[in-house]
Protein backbone atom coordinates (compact mmCIF):
# COMPACT_ATOMS: atom_id res chain seq x y z
CA UNK A 528 0.00 0.00 0.00
CA UNK A 529 1.86 3.03 -1.19
CA UNK A 530 -0.09 6.10 -0.04
CA UNK A 531 0.41 7.55 3.43
CA UNK A 532 -2.67 7.14 5.67
CA UNK A 533 -4.15 10.08 7.61
CA UNK A 534 -3.53 8.25 10.93
CA UNK A 535 -2.66 4.74 12.13
CA UNK A 536 -5.06 3.34 14.73
CA UNK A 537 -3.57 1.09 17.44
CA UNK A 538 -6.38 -1.48 17.89
CA UNK A 539 -10.10 -2.15 17.67
CA UNK A 540 -12.04 -0.72 20.64
CA UNK A 541 -15.70 -1.81 20.53
CA UNK A 542 -18.78 -2.72 18.52
CA UNK A 543 -21.97 -0.65 18.84
CA UNK A 544 -25.26 -2.40 18.08
CA UNK A 545 -28.92 -1.51 18.57
CA UNK A 546 -31.40 -4.05 19.95
CA UNK A 547 -35.04 -3.82 21.11
CA UNK A 548 -34.51 -5.80 24.35
CA UNK A 549 -31.44 -4.96 26.43
CA UNK A 550 -32.21 -7.69 29.00
CA UNK A 551 -32.20 -10.36 26.30
CA UNK A 552 -29.06 -8.87 24.78
CA UNK A 553 -27.33 -9.00 28.18
CA UNK A 554 -28.42 -12.61 28.71
CA UNK A 555 -26.80 -13.65 25.42
CA UNK A 556 -23.65 -11.60 26.01
CA UNK A 557 -23.33 -12.85 29.59
CA UNK A 558 -23.56 -16.46 28.40
CA UNK A 559 -21.03 -15.57 25.67
CA UNK A 560 -18.61 -14.35 28.35
CA UNK A 561 -18.91 -10.57 28.57
CA UNK A 562 -19.56 -8.74 31.85
CA UNK A 563 -21.71 -5.67 32.40
CA UNK A 564 -19.71 -2.50 33.14
CA UNK A 565 -22.58 0.00 32.86
CA UNK A 566 -26.28 0.30 32.04
CA UNK A 567 -27.86 3.69 31.50
CA UNK A 568 -31.42 2.52 30.91
CA UNK A 569 -31.06 3.28 27.19
CA UNK A 570 -27.78 1.47 26.59
CA UNK A 571 -25.83 -1.55 27.83
CA UNK A 572 -22.01 -1.57 28.13
CA UNK A 573 -20.19 -4.91 28.39
CA UNK A 574 -16.51 -5.50 29.14
CA UNK A 575 -14.01 -8.37 29.09
CA UNK A 576 -11.42 -9.36 31.68
CA UNK A 577 -8.75 -6.99 30.28
CA UNK A 578 -8.88 -3.35 31.34
CA UNK A 579 -11.02 -1.77 28.59
CA UNK A 580 -14.09 -0.07 30.04
CA UNK A 581 -16.26 -1.78 27.44
CA UNK A 582 -15.96 -3.84 24.26
CA UNK A 583 -19.61 -4.02 23.33
CA UNK A 584 -22.33 -1.34 23.41
CA UNK A 585 -26.02 -1.98 22.77
CA UNK A 586 -28.38 0.96 22.39
CA UNK A 587 -32.11 0.33 22.78
CA UNK A 588 -34.16 0.40 19.58
CA UNK A 589 -34.81 -1.44 16.34
CA UNK A 590 -32.04 -3.94 15.51
CA UNK A 591 -29.14 -2.28 13.69
CA UNK A 592 -25.36 -2.43 13.44
CA UNK A 593 -24.38 1.13 14.34
CA UNK A 594 -20.58 1.31 14.30
CA UNK A 595 -17.20 -0.20 15.06
CA UNK A 596 -14.66 1.81 17.07
CA UNK A 597 -10.85 1.90 16.87
CA UNK A 598 -8.24 3.41 19.20
CA UNK A 599 -6.33 6.49 18.04
CA UNK A 600 -2.72 6.80 19.22
CA UNK A 601 -3.31 10.34 20.54
CA UNK A 602 -5.84 13.13 20.75
CA UNK A 603 -3.73 14.97 18.16
CA UNK A 604 -4.51 12.13 15.75
CA UNK A 605 -8.23 12.67 16.35
CA UNK A 606 -7.81 16.33 15.35
CA UNK A 607 -5.81 15.35 12.26
CA UNK A 608 -8.47 12.85 11.23
CA UNK A 609 -11.26 15.34 11.80
CA UNK A 610 -9.45 17.94 9.65
CA UNK A 611 -8.39 15.71 6.79
CA UNK A 612 -11.04 12.99 6.37
CA UNK A 613 -13.95 13.91 4.15
CA UNK A 614 -17.24 13.92 6.08
CA UNK A 615 -15.56 13.44 9.50
CA UNK A 616 -17.19 14.87 12.62
CA UNK A 617 -15.46 17.36 14.87
CA UNK A 618 -13.54 15.91 17.83
CA UNK A 619 -16.36 15.43 20.31
CA UNK A 620 -16.57 14.36 23.96
CA UNK A 621 -18.22 10.96 24.37
CA UNK A 622 -21.23 11.50 26.62
CA UNK A 623 -21.34 7.89 27.86
CA UNK A 624 -19.88 5.76 30.67
CA UNK A 625 -16.10 5.74 30.31
CA UNK A 626 -16.09 9.16 28.59
CA UNK A 627 -13.22 9.97 26.21
CA UNK A 628 -13.05 11.75 22.87
CA UNK A 629 -13.97 10.60 19.39
CA UNK A 630 -14.32 11.37 15.70
CA UNK A 631 -17.16 9.78 13.77
CA UNK A 632 -16.72 8.71 10.13
CA UNK A 633 -18.89 6.98 7.57
CA UNK A 634 -17.13 4.31 5.54
CA UNK A 635 -17.78 4.23 1.78
CA UNK A 636 -20.45 1.51 2.18
CA UNK A 637 -22.16 3.54 4.90
CA UNK A 638 -20.76 1.68 7.94
CA UNK A 639 -20.34 3.84 11.04
CA UNK A 640 -16.72 4.11 12.24
CA UNK A 641 -15.71 5.74 15.53
CA UNK A 642 -12.08 6.60 16.27
CA UNK A 643 -11.64 7.14 20.00
CA UNK A 644 -9.07 8.16 22.61
CA UNK A 645 -8.85 8.74 26.34
CA UNK A 646 -11.64 6.43 27.46
CA UNK A 647 -11.42 5.44 31.13
CA UNK A 648 -9.98 2.00 31.93
CA UNK A 649 -11.06 -0.38 34.69
CA UNK A 650 -8.94 -2.76 36.78
CA UNK A 651 -8.39 -6.00 34.87
CA UNK A 652 -10.26 -9.01 36.27
CA UNK A 653 -7.82 -11.74 37.31
CA UNK A 654 -8.46 -15.04 35.53
CA UNK A 655 -6.73 -18.34 36.31
CA UNK A 656 -4.46 -19.47 33.47
CA UNK A 657 -4.18 -23.20 32.77
CA UNK A 658 -0.80 -24.80 32.20
CA UNK A 659 -0.79 -27.43 29.45
CA UNK A 660 1.43 -30.48 29.11
CA UNK A 661 2.55 -31.35 25.56
CA UNK A 662 3.88 -34.61 24.15
CA UNK A 663 7.40 -33.27 24.05
CA UNK A 664 7.19 -31.31 27.31
CA UNK A 665 5.17 -33.24 29.82
CA UNK A 666 6.25 -31.71 33.10
CA UNK A 667 4.90 -28.17 32.74
CA UNK A 668 2.05 -29.16 35.07
CA UNK A 669 3.95 -31.85 36.96
CA UNK A 670 1.87 -33.12 39.86
CA UNK A 671 -0.94 -30.57 39.37
CA UNK A 672 -4.41 -31.55 38.16
CA UNK A 673 -6.27 -29.75 35.34
CA UNK A 674 -9.98 -29.14 35.95
CA UNK A 675 -12.06 -27.17 33.45
CA UNK A 676 -15.46 -25.85 34.47
CA UNK A 677 -18.29 -25.54 31.93
CA UNK A 678 -19.26 -21.86 32.29
CA UNK A 679 -19.14 -18.74 30.10
CA UNK A 680 -15.72 -18.20 28.50
CA UNK A 681 -13.65 -15.39 29.97
CA UNK A 682 -13.57 -12.97 27.05
CA UNK A 683 -10.33 -10.95 27.30
CA UNK A 684 -10.70 -8.37 24.56
CA UNK A 685 -12.26 -7.57 21.21
CA UNK A 686 -10.09 -8.78 18.32
CA UNK A 687 -11.52 -7.93 14.91
CA UNK A 688 -14.54 -7.07 12.79
CA UNK A 689 -15.49 -8.53 9.42
CA UNK A 690 -17.56 -6.57 6.94
CA UNK A 691 -19.38 -7.79 3.86
CA UNK A 692 -18.72 -5.50 0.93
CA UNK A 693 -19.53 -5.48 -2.79
CA UNK A 694 -16.07 -4.00 -3.53
CA UNK A 695 -13.21 -5.48 -1.50
CA UNK A 696 -10.49 -3.28 -3.06
CA UNK A 697 -12.42 -0.11 -2.30
CA UNK A 698 -12.97 -1.20 1.32
CA UNK A 699 -9.25 -1.95 1.76
CA UNK A 700 -8.36 1.45 0.31
CA UNK A 701 -10.79 3.27 2.62
CA UNK A 702 -9.51 1.45 5.73
CA UNK A 703 -5.90 2.14 4.77
CA UNK A 704 -6.40 5.84 4.14
CA UNK A 705 -8.51 6.58 7.23
CA UNK A 706 -7.23 4.03 9.78
CA UNK A 707 -3.75 3.09 8.54
CA UNK A 708 -4.67 -0.58 8.36
CA UNK A 709 -2.48 -2.74 6.09
CA UNK A 710 -2.97 -5.99 4.17
CA UNK A 711 -1.82 -9.31 5.63
CA UNK A 712 -3.37 -11.82 3.19
CA UNK A 713 -5.86 -11.60 0.33
CA UNK A 714 -8.02 -14.32 -1.18
CA UNK A 715 -8.98 -14.42 -4.86
CA UNK A 716 -11.61 -16.31 -6.86
CA UNK A 717 -10.45 -19.80 -7.80
CA UNK A 718 -10.58 -19.13 -11.54
CA UNK A 719 -9.67 -15.43 -11.53
CA UNK A 720 -6.51 -14.27 -9.70
CA UNK A 721 -7.54 -10.63 -10.21
CA UNK A 722 -10.93 -10.96 -8.48
CA UNK A 723 -10.62 -10.51 -4.71
CA UNK A 724 -13.19 -12.34 -2.59
CA UNK A 725 -11.68 -11.54 0.82
CA UNK A 726 -8.95 -9.49 2.43
CA UNK A 727 -7.38 -9.76 5.90
CA UNK A 728 -5.95 -6.49 7.20
CA UNK A 729 -3.96 -5.71 10.36
CA UNK A 730 -2.77 -2.81 12.47
CA UNK A 731 0.47 -1.24 11.20
CA UNK A 732 2.68 -1.29 14.31
CA UNK A 733 6.05 -1.50 12.56
CA UNK A 734 8.34 -4.02 14.32
CA UNK A 735 5.76 -4.80 17.01
CA UNK A 736 3.70 -7.95 16.53
CA UNK A 737 -0.08 -7.63 16.19
CA UNK A 738 -2.96 -10.01 15.43
CA UNK A 739 -3.04 -11.33 11.85
CA UNK A 740 -6.16 -9.24 11.20
CA UNK A 741 -8.15 -6.51 12.91
CA UNK A 742 -10.47 -5.87 9.99
CA UNK A 743 -11.46 -8.27 7.27
CA UNK A 744 -13.56 -7.71 4.16
CA UNK A 745 -15.56 -10.43 2.43
CA UNK A 746 -17.19 -10.09 -0.98
CA UNK A 747 -20.99 -10.01 -0.70
CA UNK A 748 -23.67 -8.22 -2.76
CA UNK A 749 -25.06 -6.46 0.33
CA UNK A 750 -22.81 -4.47 2.67
CA UNK A 751 -23.13 -5.33 6.36
CA UNK A 752 -21.46 -6.93 9.38
CA UNK A 753 -20.43 -10.55 8.89
CA UNK A 754 -19.12 -10.95 12.43
CA UNK A 755 -17.45 -9.37 15.41
CA UNK A 756 -14.78 -11.32 17.22
CA UNK A 757 -13.51 -11.66 20.78
CA UNK A 758 -10.36 -13.29 22.15
CA UNK A 759 -10.38 -15.90 24.92
CA UNK A 760 -7.34 -17.23 26.77
CA UNK A 761 -6.94 -20.74 25.43
CA UNK A 762 -8.65 -23.74 23.83
CA UNK A 763 -10.18 -24.95 27.13
CA UNK A 764 -11.81 -21.52 27.60
CA UNK A 765 -13.17 -21.71 24.07
CA UNK A 766 -14.38 -25.33 24.24
CA UNK A 767 -15.94 -25.07 27.71
CA UNK A 768 -17.67 -21.84 26.63
CA UNK A 769 -18.96 -23.70 23.57
CA UNK A 770 -20.54 -26.39 25.77
CA UNK A 771 -22.08 -23.72 27.99
CA UNK A 772 -23.63 -21.87 25.02
CA UNK A 773 -25.00 -25.20 23.72
CA UNK A 774 -26.59 -25.85 27.14
CA UNK A 775 -28.18 -22.39 26.99
CA UNK A 776 -29.58 -23.22 23.52
CA UNK A 777 -28.13 -20.21 21.68
CA UNK A 778 -27.81 -20.36 17.89
CA UNK A 779 -24.53 -22.02 16.93
CA UNK A 780 -23.17 -21.33 13.44
CA UNK A 781 -19.69 -22.80 12.97
CA UNK A 782 -16.92 -24.44 15.00
CA UNK A 783 -14.84 -25.58 16.61
CA UNK A 784 -12.14 -25.43 13.99
CA UNK A 785 -8.83 -23.78 13.10
CA UNK A 786 -8.71 -21.16 10.34
CA UNK A 787 -5.94 -21.19 7.74
CA UNK A 788 -5.30 -17.43 7.37
CA UNK A 789 -4.62 -16.19 10.90
CA UNK A 790 -4.58 -19.78 12.27
CA UNK A 791 -7.05 -19.00 15.07
CA UNK A 792 -9.12 -21.70 16.73
CA UNK A 793 -12.68 -20.42 16.25
CA UNK A 794 -16.32 -20.79 17.30
CA UNK A 795 -19.24 -18.69 15.95
CA UNK A 796 -22.61 -17.84 17.52
CA UNK A 797 -25.51 -15.58 16.60
CA UNK A 798 -27.14 -13.19 19.07
CA UNK A 799 -30.98 -13.07 19.28
CA UNK A 800 -31.10 -10.67 16.29
CA UNK A 801 -28.77 -12.66 14.05
CA UNK A 802 -25.53 -10.71 14.63
CA UNK A 803 -22.64 -13.17 14.56
CA UNK A 804 -20.19 -13.16 17.49
CA UNK A 805 -16.96 -15.20 17.37
CA UNK A 806 -14.74 -16.60 20.10
CA UNK A 807 -11.14 -17.19 19.02
CA UNK A 808 -7.83 -18.11 20.57
CA UNK A 809 -4.24 -18.62 19.37
CA UNK A 810 -3.94 -16.18 16.45
CA UNK A 811 -0.83 -15.78 14.32
CA UNK A 812 0.84 -12.47 15.12
CA UNK A 813 2.72 -10.54 12.44
CA UNK A 814 4.93 -7.48 12.10
CA UNK A 815 6.40 -5.48 9.23
CA UNK A 816 8.56 -8.47 8.20
CA UNK A 817 5.45 -10.29 6.98
CA UNK A 818 5.22 -10.60 3.21
CA UNK A 819 1.74 -9.84 1.87
CA UNK A 820 0.37 -12.89 0.05
CA UNK A 821 -2.59 -13.84 -2.18
CA UNK A 822 -4.31 -17.22 -2.01
CA UNK A 823 -6.96 -19.00 -4.09
CA UNK A 824 -10.30 -19.37 -2.30
CA UNK A 825 -9.94 -23.15 -1.84
CA UNK A 826 -6.73 -22.61 0.15
CA UNK A 827 -7.32 -19.29 1.91
CA UNK A 828 -10.76 -19.83 3.40
CA UNK A 829 -10.62 -23.49 4.42
CA UNK A 830 -10.44 -24.80 7.97
CA UNK A 831 -7.15 -26.53 8.81
CA UNK A 832 -9.26 -28.87 10.95
CA UNK A 833 -12.89 -28.90 11.93
CA UNK A 834 -15.91 -28.32 9.67
CA UNK A 835 -15.80 -26.03 6.64
CA UNK A 836 -17.87 -22.81 6.66
CA UNK A 837 -21.64 -23.43 6.37
CA UNK A 838 -23.73 -21.42 3.93
CA UNK A 839 -25.32 -19.45 6.81
CA UNK A 840 -21.89 -18.14 7.78
CA UNK A 841 -21.14 -17.01 4.23
CA UNK A 842 -24.57 -15.42 3.80
CA UNK A 843 -24.51 -13.37 7.02
CA UNK A 844 -24.43 -9.61 6.43
CA UNK A 845 -26.23 -7.83 9.29
CA UNK A 846 -27.46 -4.29 8.65
Ligand SMILES: [Fe+2]
Pocket residue numbers: 687689754756805
Ligand atom coordinates in the same frame (compact mmCIF):
# COMPACT_ATOMS: atom_id res chain seq x y z
FE1 LIG B 1 -13.14 -13.90 12.66
